[in-house]
Amino acid sequence: MYPDVHSVQRITSIGAGPIGGGWAAHFLARGYDVTAYVHSDSEIPALMAIIDTAWISLTTLGLAKGASLDRLTITTDLAAAVKDAQFIQESAPERLAIKQALYAQLGRLAPQNCIIASSTSGLTMSEIQADCPTPERTVIGHPFNPPYLLALVEIIGGDATDPGAVQWAEAFYKVAGKAPLVMLKEIPGFIATRLQEALWREALHMVANGEATPDQIDTALMNGPAARMAVQGQCMAFHVACGAGGMATNLDQFGPALKLPWTRLDAPELTKELRDRMVEGCNAIAGDRPFQEMAAQRDKEIVAVLNAIKTARA
Amino acid sequence: MYPDVHSVQRITSIGAGPIGGGWAAHFLARGYDVTAYVHSDSEIPALMAIIDTAWISLTTLGLAKGASLDRLTITTDLAAAVKDAQFIQESAPERLAIKQALYAQLGRLAPQNCIIASSTSGLTMSEIQADCPTPERTVIGHPFNPPYLLALVEIIGGDATDPGAVQWAEAFYKVAGKAPLVMLKEIPGFIATRLQEALWREALHMVANGEATPDQIDTALMNGPAARMAVQGQCMAFHVACGAGGMATNLDQFGPALKLPWTRLDAPELTKELRDRMVEGCNAIAGDRPFQEMAAQRDKEIVAVLNAIKTARA
Numbered sequence: 001m002y003p004d005v006h007s008v009q010r011i012t013s014i015g016a017g018p019i020g021g022g023w024a025a026h027f028l029a030r031g032y033d034v035t036a037y038v039h040s041d042s043e044i045p046a047l048m049a050i051i052d053t054a055w056i057s058l059t060t061l062g063l064a065k066g067a068s069l070d071r072l073t074i075t076t077d078l079a080a081a082v083k084d085a086q087f088i089q090e091s092a093p094e095r096l097a098i099k100q101a102l103y104a105q106l107g108r109l110a111p112q113n114c115i116i117a118s119s120t121s122g123l124t125m126s127e128i129q130a131d132c133p134t135p136e137r138t139v140i141g142h143p144f145n146p147p148y149l150l151a152l153v154e155i156i157g158g159d160a161t162d163p164g165a166v167q168w169a170e171a172f173y174k175v176a177g178k179a180p181l182v183m184l185k186e187i188p189g190f191i192a193t194r195l196q197e198a199l200w201r202e203a204l205h206m207v208a209n210g211e212a213t214p215d216q217i218d219t220a221l222m223n224g225p226a227a228r229m230a231v232q233g234q235c236m237a238f239h240v241a242c243g244a245g246g247m248a249t250n251l252d253q254f255g256p257a258l259k260l261p262w263t264r265l266d267a268p269e270l271t272k273e274l275r276d277r278m279v280e281g282c283n284a285i286a287g288d289r290p291f292q293e294m295a296a297q298r299d300k301e302i303v304a305v306l307n308a309i310k311t312a313r314a
Numbered sequence: 315m316y317p318d319v320h321s322v323q324r325i326t327s328i329g330a331g332p333i334g335g336g337w338a339a340h341f342l343a344r345g346y347d348v349t350a351y352v353h354s355d356s357e358i359p360a361l362m363a364i365i366d367t368a369w370i371s372l373t374t375l376g377l378a379k380g381a382s383l384d385r386l387t388i389t390t391d392l393a394a395a396v397k398d399a400q401f402i403q404e405s406a407p408e409r410l411a412i413k414q415a416l417y418a419q420l421g422r423l424a425p426q427n428c429i430i431a432s433s434t435s436g437l438t439m440s441e442i443q444a445d446c447p448t449p450e451r452t453v454i455g456h457p458f459n460p461p462y463l464l465a466l467v468e469i470i471g472g473d474a475t476d477p478g479a480v481q482w483a484e485a486f487y488k489v490a491g492k493a494p495l496v497m498l499k500e501i502p503g504f505i506a507t508r509l510q511e512a513l514w515r516e517a518l519h520m521v522a523n524g525e526a527t528p529d530q531i532d533t534a535l536m537n538g539p540a541a542r543m544a545v546q547g548q549c550m551a552f553h554v555a556c557g558a559g560g561m562a563t564n565l566d567q568f569g570p571a572l573k574l575p576w577t578r579l580d581a582p583e584l585t586k587e588l589r590d591r592m593v594e595g596c597n598a599i600a601g602d603r604p605f606q607e608m609a610a611q612r613d614k615e616i617v618a619v620l621n622a623i624k625t626a627r628a
Contacts (some may be wrong), residue, residue, distance in 0.1 A: 018555065024506035053606070057613045061620065109357040122571065144538040145555055146609075147438020149616045152537035179537040185525050189576030192538035195531070198516035199509045200548055200575035206508065207591050208582040211499050214561075214595030217509070223466035223493040224458040224506035226547075229540035231623055233532020234514055241332065241459055249529075257436065262503030263512035265579035277521050281528030293369070295460075299371045301626040302463045305377065307547055312615040 002113050002137075002164065005172040008086040009033055014102070015091030018117045021050030022147035023089045028072055029055070030146070030177050031064035035073045037081035054148040055242035061149075064177075082110040087172060089141065091119040099128045107132035115165055115172070117141030117155075121193055124186050125158030135160035139169045142190055143178075151179035154190040182185055202263050227309075231301035239282040240294045247282040251275045316427050316451075319486040321399040329405030330357035333433045334620065335364030336461035337403045340388055343369070343462070344491050345378035349387045351395035358388055375463075378388040378491075396424045401486060403455065405433040413442045421446035429479055429486070431455030431469075435507055438500050439472030449474035453483045456504055457492075465493035502578050508619040516577050541623075545615035553596040554608045557625070561596040578595055 003103060009032060014022040016038040024036045028051070038047055055069060075081045082088055088110055092102050099120065106116055116138045118128055129135035139157050144150040152174045157166045166182060173180040183190060189197055206212040212220075228237055235247065242249040258267035268274060286294065323346060327338040330352040338350045342365070352361055369383060389395050396402055404422055406416050413434065420430055430452045432442055443449035453471050458464040467487045471480045480496060487494040497504060503511055520526040526534075542551055547562065556563040565584060572581035582588060600608065 053610060053613070056610070057617045060614075060617050076315055082576075116598065122574065122576075144479075144542075146542075146613065146616075149613060149620065150538060150541065152534060154534070179533065180529055181533055181537075183526070183530075186339055187520075187525050188574060190534075191520065191526050191530055192534040194515045194516055194520065194577050195535060196539050196548070198512040198579045201572070201577060201579045201581040202512035204572075204588065204592070205547060205582045206501075206505065207595070208585070208588045211501050212497070212505050214547075214549040214592055216495055216497075216505055218549050219493065219495055220466060220468070220504075221509060221543050221547040222508035222545070223495075224464060225510050226540060226543035227464060228458075229535050230544045230619060231536070231626075232434065233528075233535045233540075234510070234517060235528040235532050239516075258515070258518075260436065260502060262436075263508050263515060263579070265512045265515045265577070266521045267515040270518075271522070274518065274522045278518070278528055281521070285529055285532065296370070297626075299367070299463060300374075301623055302460075303371045303374050304622035305544060305619050305627040306463065308618035309615055310362060310543075311591075312611075312618040
């Protein structure tokens with residue numbers, strides 16, 4: 001029913017903002033023909049500024065064979081924009097009424113076997129697809145800003161989405177150079193934004209209470225955990241930091257710290273089941289690598305990151 | 315009263331764990347004479363393993379002139395360990411009774427004008443210094459793991475600490491190659507750990523509710539916000555992402571999103587005062603740099619980070 005993910009050549013990116021423009025630049029850099037739909041001609045200069053800026057970084061990271069800005073077409077005609085599309089990435093404004101009206105049209109105008117993915121960060125696909133006549137091929141494909149640099153795309157369908165469409169989107173994004181993550185449940189904020197939002201709200205509390213300034217928040221993040229988080233997620237960070245005992249040691253020894261007022265967020269009850277899920281999850285990621293090997297690799301990568309930032313700032 | 319921070323040559327690191335060993339390695343790499351105090355000879359092999367591992371990374375980052383592992387002395391005699399110290403970094407086990415007993419001794423044994431800094435992540439200096447006969451020179455100097463790679467040191471005194479000791483510690487850590495952050499208030503978890511802990515608790519909730527696996531949490535972080543957080547803190551990330559309007563646009567436009575269930579952490583009330591503090595804080599960091607320049611620099615640094623990680627993994 002859906003095309004072979006390797007055969008996709010023509011992509012339509014809807015939206016002239018940083019996300020829509022960023023997606024257009026990403027797909028161009030990966031060698032696709034890209035049609036960008038904008039609401040009005042007046043948006044074109046802003047769109048091109050985003051794409052031109054992104055192109056500098058994308059060139060440094062390495063363009064795919066045949067990639068060219070000449071393969072970009074811009075149009076204000078929605079029907080023409082999606083007529084021949086093999087994949088549509090929608091990054092329209094974050095207002096439900098706008099998205100619903102758009103999907104009502106896209107559902108008719110886009111080729112039947114063309115997957116439509118939404119960049120929404122705050123709405124669910126079950127809501128967005130409500131008025132779409134062909135909702136089975138609509139999914140969420142949520143990027144992280146800037147979308148031409150950060151690889152994550154969180155994927156999930158709505159109530160009326162075909163599970164096959166979700167699978168197709170995962171396979172396609174992988175081929176298109178992204179790091180897709182198919183979510184287990186439709187939860188507000190998805191995974192990465194929820195993690196970031198918890199951190200952000202704690203930061204706002206600290207500023208509100210005179211406990212930290214915005215400058216201190218940013219300094220603490222940049223010089224503290226961030227470089228490590230870029231090379232090792234928080235689960236594996238604790239797993240590896242606890243030596244041979246791993247996550248089991250972390251939870252069994254520091255579990256009581258979850259009751260301490262170290263953030264305004266109350267922790268969940270540390271049940272046997274939660275403990276085991278965390279431990280088994282980390283053991284699965286670690287495989288048979290001893291912790292010393294993982295710590296040495298972590299250090300090697302942090303050193304590379306620190307030196308890279310130093311050089312880029314010099 | 316306190317020595318010139320540039321004149322410090324002899325440092326004592328107390329503790330044989332990853333933090334104590336990491337500190338010893340850091341100070342050795344910066345060219346200091348380091349005396350490591352361990353509780354028992356049996357801890358020496360573990361300590362040396364930590365220092366030897368750290369030394370690989372520290373060598374890659376660049377050693378200070380004269381830096382050498384030969385300048386490390388290890389002893390189990392606390393009096394001998396601190397007798398000639400010009401700065402003491404204490405990383406003993408995180409148990410209040412142990413720390414209090416240790417500071418009761420250190421307060422007598424260490425030279426009067428020698429600052430004593432604790433690596434504690436969970437206790438306050440007001441508690442730790444309770445039985446110390448000379449508490450005025452005791453401060454918290456909280457690093458981030460691994461302490462030989464991550465630059466952040468959060469500093470704050472206790473009730474009996476001389477404000478001059480806090481200032482001295484800030485100046486000294488800067489000379490010693492760290493990124494010190496003097497906190498405004500003694501709050502549990504300090505700044506960076508609170509931010510990380512909020513994120514961590516949200517992650518545990520997601521795993522507990524079957525919304526995400528540990529692998530998905532880590533994938534979302536590493537491929538999502540982390541590389542950006544390593545080069546730009548969360549306040550400036552939102553400031554720059556909102557274009558010319560900056561943080562003001564972010565809060566005025568997305569403020570209502572703080573009420574959405576995007577994390578289990580409730581946000582503070584977005585008062586006029588909090589809004590202004592955030593906006594003024596970000597404007598102060600930005601100075602007269604236009605957002606395009608900051609975005610371009612952010613992108614340049616993220617590209618450097620991504621390429622560095624790729625190379626380190628190849």
